[in-house]
Amino acid sequence: MKRIFIDCVFFILLALLCSCESRSGVGAGTDNFKADSIYYARGFEIARFDDCTLVTLRNPWDTLKTLKRYVLVERDKPLPDSLPEGEIIRTPVEKAVFYTTVHSSMVAQFGCIDAIKGICEVQYVTDSLILERIADGRIADIGLATAPNTEKIIDLNTEVIIASPFENSGYGAAEKIGIPIVEAADYMERHPLGRTEWGRFYGLLFGEGERADSIFFATSERYNNLKELAAKSTYRPRVLLERKYGASWIIPAGDSYIGTIHADAGADYVFREVEGNHNVYLPFEVVLDKAYDVDLWLFKYNTNHEFTYEILKDEYMPYSNFRPFKERNIYICHTTRTGYYDDITLHPDRLLEDLIFIYHPELLPSGYIPRYYVPMK
Template identity: 30%
Template sequence: MNENKYTVRKLFPILLLIICFACKTEKEKLLLEKIQGKEVHLKYAKGFNIKDYETYLILTINNPWPKAEKGYKFALLKDGYDANFWSTEKVRFDDIFEIPVEKTVVTSTTHIPALELLGVEHTLVGFPGTDYISSEKTRALINAESIRELGKNEGINTEVLLELQPEVVVGFGIDGNNKTFETIKKSGIPVMYNGDWVEKSPLAKAEWIKFFGALYNKTAEADSIFNSIEKEYNDAKLLASKVRKTPTILSGALHKDVWYLPSGTSPEAQLLKDANVNYLWQDVAGEGSLALSFEAVFTKGKSADIWLSPSYYNSLEALKNANEHYTEFDAFKNKTVYSFVNVTGATGGVTYYEEGTARPDLVLKDIIKVCHSELLPEYETHFFKPLK
């Protein structure tokens, strides 16, 4: 009996350690599995969500591309996380990494404004197609060779990328079949698909700044920046809602024998609706762009007051040379054709393709200025200019 007591007394510290470790593990498991965490508030975006658990964030990408059948889940570890615990949790996530990120690669110019708005553009170490970047701040980093050229998006130079060793690569995909991204993931570098382009409204697209806010542990800053953009957008929308005259709007142009223009359920149509104009196809629902014949567009749009975004044509002469029939539209005759293609950066990148997604408030104000110039007498358009 005494021998048994001695054995128990001798083993007690070990048993206590085991019990404490088990309790700690159970406590952390409970934290991960049972506690809801604090949801980072999203007002419009549907493609991702973020939960804050104090020492880590869980970022889930629900809709990385249209009709995606799977999502992606990442654990983003803040200061104070338990390294031993997280070393056992990798099977639960597509990847786990520490934040704030100090070195990153992004793959779309639409990602650049978010980095700049958060003040973290200096963390960008590589980009595929640097000539497409228009921002003066980021171009200065490119010129200083702080950002490396990574080739083309369809075939990123993985040798250079792996040499740079970014902590995360922010990509985008149309179906998830990207061999380059798979190679990068196999090397141990996380790849996160940014699905801002899949969202259904301009403000939903802009809200993806909160995705980048999570990567840099700046969720509060990202929320504040988005709230400011949203306010500017809604103030402009309210201003436009008061006008009584709503000009008729034509959009798009022919590509080969098909005229592509926004469907009535697209984010572009939402901008036109919020600008309080009469977009001639606003009642035609559809996924993506509408594909119509020239005759169908001409019948409906010949007398339109304003022609917005006539594809990539940068002058009235270019439109005429492409198709003589374009000259028969009233908007062409009256020189009320407006496009964003002539506003470019130093190396030719179109500013709208970079900044338009992040700043729908500026896009909306541009359309209001074009269509209701009296509402914003002092405002200079940021993207849209009349074709000459």
């Protein structure tokens, strides 16, 4: 009920703002607009006018506030004399720099790989076509996402930067070079399909709105069919996720997209009562006390070596106190070798299927081959 109320208030304010701008001359000629239906995402709204498309991003840390507004205008048409308030982006974008491989992979899957001119932290790229272009110089290495090479960004004649925002932080020197920064806050969505739906916005940026819509609706249908399949099982194994990092164990909150997808796969996530859509950091002793007797333990990693029970025990001896360690019920996912992060945004249905195979293998056809998680040896 709260979600419906917030959505209604936000949309009414959006409509009033746009119409007021039109009457004042700021957005003349844009009184009539059509809002796209948004099904899972909470972070953005799309309003289509005769001569532009307005995309309004909600602040994920305060959803009654606006994070950013983008006015998309087709590049082959004259710029209208008056437009709604917002940062103007000519579409389709032809030269973009990406701070994360998640978003560059999405755009490549829309068939827009030619628009990818630079990527930060290229060591995390798994897409073979993108890797090929990095190797031959068609896609530039922009350095760290926290300290990108702004000179190189300028030299590439970049039209748009795609970056993930964080609370109370900015983009440093990149904010001063006059290039629009698209704040890709999809990772803050609570529902896996909410992240997928952000692809509809990115598709509009790169002139592939119809293809992005097609991927979203196909993924949504398959995801929900798999969710219904998992619901047929009355057994829900108790599950622990991730492992200790430094002094703390990083725990996904129960309402995060990770918590949601494990619940949809038919698992009883042991920290489901942790509120919010973010990660929390807990001492090892708290996790052990809560989860020592769970049925299964899943974690992701990105190291040069394969994890084994022996290596896990050598990393931290107390891990061996968990029941899944003793009974050899740990599943692991190497995020780079499997392309986990490249897939999870546009194709959460694939991860859901993997998890159903782990939790309820009897529900899937025999011979199913997991994409991401495998039993630890």
